[in-house]
Amino acid sequence: MLEIRTYPLGPIQTNCYLIFNRDGECLVIDPGEEGDRIIAEIEKTNGEPLAILLTHSHFDHIGAVDRVRNHFDIPVYIHEAEQAWLGNPDLNGSSRYPGLPLVRNEAADQLLQEGELKIGSFRLEIRHTPGHSPGSVSFIFHEAQLAVVGDTLFRGSIGRTDLPGGDTRTLLQSIxxxxxxxxxxxIIYPGHGPSTTPEEEKDMNPFLNGFS
Structure with missing residues (x-):
């Protein structure tokens, strides 16, 4: 049994997810902003945070990485294709928006590749789902039937592909x-907005109709 909590954070309301298992262990996915709030929410539960997992490294998904990592002394996982993005505002996009702070984090502790990942009592599958960005990944929790997919797929929409490394056909193929x-x-949990299901998106998503 897993419990997932959703926190829309920062100016773009990026979804940060806290996932707890029955042992009280916690995974932090995409701490994009408001690091102190994330820390406070974890500490209220008396849970044990084990790691930070990143679906990709655009600035709105990584802004609070070092704040949370350093507070709890936990490792950060990111796909190998974006390992340089965490500390580079030109790559993570934070330099594109005047008025927003430049995002520079320390290097990731672990690089993700496709396949099974075990962290504490958590078992999940990593699926490489590029298209929105080269290193986008989805975290699949088979037993709980939930997937955290970043900005790959939204309810009734798909991720944007006009940023560096984006490609529409690659994104549609990933989906x-x-x-x-x-x-x-x-249950599919996206980087922004409400959750959805594969059934709903196959039936209703206009971006997916007719793709082959």
Whole structure:
């Protein structure tokens, strides 16, 4: 049994997820902003944070990485294709928006590749789902039938592909091969907005109709 909590944070309301298991262990996914709030929410639960997992490294998903990492002394995981992005505002996009702070984090502690990942009592599958960015990944928790997919797929929409490294056809292929193949009952948790299911997106998402 897993419990997932959603926190829309920062000026773009990026979803940060805290996932707890029955042992009280916690994974932090995409701490994009408001690091002190994330820390306070974890400490209220008396949970044990084990790691920070990043679906990708655009600035709105990584702004509080070092604040949370250093407070709890936990490792950060990111796909190997974006390992240089955490500390580079030109790559993570924070330099594109005047008035927003430049995001510079220390290097990740672990690099993700496709396949099974075990952290504490958590077991999950890493699926590489590029298209929105080169190193976008989705975290698939099979037993709980939930997937955290970053900015790959939204309810009724898909991630933008006009940023560096984005590609529309690659994104659509990632969605069809890696997300719509999940059981229809899976709950998909995106980087922004409400959750959805593969069944709902196959039926209703206009961006996916007719793709082959």
């Amino acid at each position: 069809h091969d890696n997300l719509l193949t999940l059981d229809d009952e899976f």
